[in-house]
Amino acid sequence: HSNKREDRDDMSAGEIVAAVGLKNVKTGDTICDEKNKILLESMDFPEPVVSVSLEPVSKVDQDSLIKALVKLGDEDPTFQVSTSSETGQTIISGMGELHLEILVERLLREFRVRANIGKPIVAYREALTSPVSDVEAKFIRQSGGRGQYGHVVINVKPNDPGKGYHFENKIVGGVIPREYIPSIDKGIQEALKNGVIAGYPIEDVRVELIFGSYHEVDSSEMAFKISGSMAIQDACKKAKPRLMEPIMKIEIIVPSEYLGDVMGDISARRGKIDGMEQRKKAQVVKANVPLNNMFGYVTDLRSITQGRAVFHMEFSHFQQVPSSVQDEIIERVHGKAS
Structure with missing residues (x-):
């Protein structure tokens, strides 16, 4: 029972035990015998929403x-x-x-x-919806003494959902020295952390570095990092970017007499009903609803059903925001910024 404690010298698969005094252990770590070391596969956790x-x-x-x-x-x-x-x-x-x-x-x-x-x-x-080719950026600074010079040309296209960022170096003939390639990649990745619509991260992007040039004296890692950042920002603006919002999968168990009111409320929250089934004397409603419209839902559901409904919610996926809602979000973000 959970209210009783029993000391154990060993344990087997499937048992749940509590260990005391593990100061340097985190969730996902493997605990094993030092003489028989094993490493279990790590768990993948979703990003916070x-x-x-x-x-x-x-x-x-x-x-x-x-x-x-x-x-x-x-x-x-x-x-x-x-x-x-x-x-x-x-x-x-x-x-x-x-x-x-x-x-x-x-x-x-x-x-x-x-x-x-x-x-x-x-x-x-934020996500890109259209490929763009031959996006060029030059970073040139000359202020006495050694200057700064970086020149890159990239192709950019949306990656498959969930695939993240992918960078491919297609430079041939040494038009950009190898030692500058990682700086270009780093500049692109840093720029993608702040999107071009409202400053949110841009994910699922494929970038190809196809051309560029360098100066034997003025080129540097910093110059190519900045030129990479300039190129990806320009490319993202041209790639028809869209705002993406987290969609939550919800399951509501509600008495039949309140079913209509609950479904109407879900629709009002821009939700989409996925299905319904009967469970004893109650109805189980499954739906996908934008997270932005789910704040305070616990209180609202209690009010609608006189406290007789319960619900469960978990993250499902990201989805494009409707144009009218996107305009509201952009206005709100830039309003805060100003």
Whole structure:
């Protein structure tokens, strides 16, 4: 039973046990005998889709907050911590509104850390929808003494969903020396972290470096890194970029008398009903709904069904945002920036 503790000298496959005193162990690590070392296949965890800002209530809580967040991150690979480059705020990211609520509650209960929490922020992505060829960029600076010179030509096209970033060097004849190729790749990857629509990361991109030139004196790794960044930014603008939003798969168990109201509410949230089935005296509704429209759904569902419905939600995939909604998001982002 869960309320009883029993010491064990050994364990076998399928058993769930608790180990004490493992200070340098993280979720996903393999624990084995030093004399018989094995490494089990690691788990793949999805990227977080929701973020909130977190600020300690007092200076005393600041140090405790950092230590607590590191501890939570070690336990939960789907939880990430970062710092906003614009505001300097601590940003925590997870797999949903409830996920972050539980983590914040644990901060107070387990670590005695008090913090103020901002409004949830959806982690949008940007994606290219059209290939572009022969995109050229030159970075030339001459200000006395040694200058800067970098020149690249690239082809860019969308990669298959989920395949991420792929860079291919097709330079022939040494028009760009080999030692500068990694700098071009690095410049492209860094530029893709801030998209051309609203500053969200651009994913699933294939880049081919096909031509360029260099100067024996003025060329440098930095010059080619900047020219790579300039080229990919120009290419992305021409590749018909679109904003992508996280879509959540939800399953709602609702009494039959409230079925119509629940389905109407899902439609109002831009949701798409995938199917329904009967489970005893209740109906099970399966749907895909944009995450941005799911904030506060726990309270709304209770109100609609008088507290008699329950639901489960998990991340499904990214999907293009409708044009009207994209315009709203861009306006909101640039409004915040200004």
